[in-house]
Amino acid sequence: MALAIRSGSLRKPSEMMKIIITTFVGVIFGFFLGISFPTISLTKMNLPSSLIPSIDLTYIEDKYSGLSTQTLLNVWSTLKSNRALLFADRGNQTKIWIPTNPKGAERLPPGIIESESDLFLRRLWGLPSEDLTITPKYLVTFTVGYNQKKNIDAAIKKFSENFTILLFHYDGRTSEWEEFEWSKRAIHVSARKQSKWWYAKRFLHPDIVAPYDYIFVWDEDLGLDHFNAEEYLKLVRKYGLEISQPGLEPNSGLTWEMTKKRDNSEVHKDAKERNGWCGDPHLPPCAAFVEIMATVFSRDAWRCVWHMVQACSTNDLVHGWGLDFALRKCVEPAHEKIGVIDAQWIVHQGVPTLGNQGQAYSGKAPWEGVRERCKREWAMFQDRLTNAEKEYLEELGVDSSNLTADNQKSIMD
Numbered sequence: 001m002a003l004a005i006r007s008g009s010l011r012k013p014s015e016m017m018k019i020i021i022t023t024f025v026g027v028i029f030g031f032f033l034g035i036s037f038p039t040i041s042l043t044k045m046n047l048p049s050s051l052i053p054s055i056d057l058t059y060i061e062d063k064y065s066g067l068s069t070q071t072l073l074n075v076w077s078t079l080k081s082n083r084a085l086l087f088a089d090r091g092n093q094t095k096i097w098i099p100t101n102p103k104g105a106e107r108l109p110p111g112i113i114e115s116e117s118d119l120f121l122r123r124l125w126g127l128p129s130e131d132l133t134i135t136p137k138y139l140v141t142f143t144v145g146y147n148q149k150k151n152i153d154a155a156i157k158k159f160s161e162n163f164t165i166l167l168f169h170y171d172g173r174t175s176e177w178e179e180f181e182w183s184k185r186a187i188h189v190s191a192r193k194q195s196k197w198w199y200a201k202r203f204l205h206p207d208i209v210a211p212y213d214y215i216f217v218w219d220e221d222l223g224l225d226h227f228n229a230e231e232y233l234k235l236v237r238k239y240g241l242e243i244s245q246p247g248l249e250p251n252s253g254l255t256w257e258m259t260k261k262r263d264n265s266e267v268h269k270d271a272k273e274r275n276g277w278c279g280d281p282h283l284p285p286c287a288a289f290v291e292i293m294a295t296v297f298s299r300d301a302w303r304c305v306w307h308m309v310q311a312c313s314t315n316d317l318v319h320g321w322g323l324d325f326a327l328r329k330c331v332e333p334a335h336e337k338i339g340v341i342d343a344q345w346i347v348h349q350g351v352p353t354l355g356n357q358g359q360a361y362s363g364k365a366p367w368e369g370v371r372e373r374c375k376r377e378w379a380m381f382q383d384r385l386t387n388a389e390k391e392y393l394e395e396l397g398v399d400s401s402n403l404t405a406d407n408q409k410s411i412m413d
């Protein structure tokens with residue numbers, strides 16, 4: 001009893017002492033980090049021996065024995081600079097709480113946190129570092145049904161081994177694709193009757209696609225006879241495009257002036273539309289505009305667009321009405337960083353595909369139902385976007401009265 005009281009009263013000064021010691025040890029670690037010994041062992045460092053028991057280094061080192069000492073030192077230096085670290089050395093575990101860690105991961109030492117990954121296919125044996133003979137730099141995704149297999153087979157051949165191939169199957173047929181050699185190195189995601197953006201939101205999280213410089217989010221009904229992906233990206237880089245698409249062969253279908261391929265041109269970033277269609281020459285559909293059937297995003301642009309799309313489902317029946325008008329929100333200045341590559345162009349075959357996967361109801365054809373749904377979703381998206389911007393501007397005390405006119409484009413049939 002008496003013992004317990006005495007040790008209780010001793011706690012406070014000893015805690016102070018530990019904080020001082022921790023700081024002191026932190027400084028020493030910082031010094032050692034500076035001269036960076038790759039094989040240094042924490043316990044073998046020349047610390048005054050009285051310090052060792054008060055912060056149980058052996059314990060920590062054992063726990064992290066899977067990591068290199070360098071990593072461990074990095075962890076420690078981060079911890080040191082982060083005053084949130086709590087040592088509770090009473091036979092308890094060493095407690096960590098790092099508020100700057102990703103939400104929910106505050107208990108982890110920062111050095112162990114991996115927020116990003118990739119879609120690289122690996123083997124199950126050998127050294128992980130030797131798994132990949134080529135590290136793909138780009139990602140191409142197609143949303144496909146088996147009926148379009150010929151077209152997709154031809155399309156995939158236009159993408160070199162520098163691309164990871166990811167197919168989203170909306171018809172549930174995946175194993176049939178095994179007849180193609182490239183199918184074995186592709187990733188197949190199957191979920192019935194979903195739209196391209198449904199898959200994109202769920203399976204193209206920016207942290208997962210982070211290793212890729214560019215991400216192609218493409219439809220299945222594109223003709224790529226005049227397209228080479230590596231050449232395309234050379235031009236994307238040359239002209240600093242964050243969001244782009246190949247020019248479309250001007251065919252019978254409805255096409256925007258902006259996305260029509262031009263002869264004798266590498267790239268264009270603006271266009272003239274019919275009278276009255278463009279209130280502002282820097283805004284869609286005359287600039288800062290590409291369609292969403294064959295869009296190519298830079299890593300950063302995709303991170304932004306991913307956060308913007310929610311349940312916005314659009315498809316080729318309405319030529320991507322909707323999201324394409326909002327892409328410009330993600331790059332600045334949009335009229336310079338969004339453009340169309342003329343020198344590598346494609347044909348939009350306009351095969352109604354996913355649109356036919358709808359269902360007839362209240363006396364309307366399946367495609368009508370899908371189209372109606374697209375319009376409704378676009379209206380919802382516009383409201384969401386406008387309201388979000390208004391809310392933000394009002395908080396800042398800025399007049400937001402002319403936002404609506406800017407965002408709300410009427411849907412033309």
Ligand SMILES: *[C@@H]1O[C@H](CO)[C@@H](O)[C@H](O)[C@H]1NC(C)=O
Pocket residue numbers: 088090091092
């Ligand atoms: C950890 O320490 C606190 C007080 O310092 C103590 O109350 C608690 O019982 C300890 N927990 C364990 C699991 O030892």
Ligand SMILES: *[C@@H]1O[C@H](CO)[C@@H](O)[C@H](O)[C@H]1NC(C)=O
Pocket residue numbers: 160161162230
């Ligand atoms: C793949 O990328 C490498 C490195 O950038 C490049 O040298 C090579 O030409 C690319 N492959 C093709 C087929 O273009």
Ligand SMILES: *[C@@H]1O[C@H](CO)[C@@H](O)[C@H](O)[C@H]1NC(C)=O
Pocket residue numbers: 399401402
């Ligand atoms: C409307 O928008 C323009 C350009 O974006 C801006 O200069 C102006 O201050 C805004 N507000 C009003 C009330 O016009």
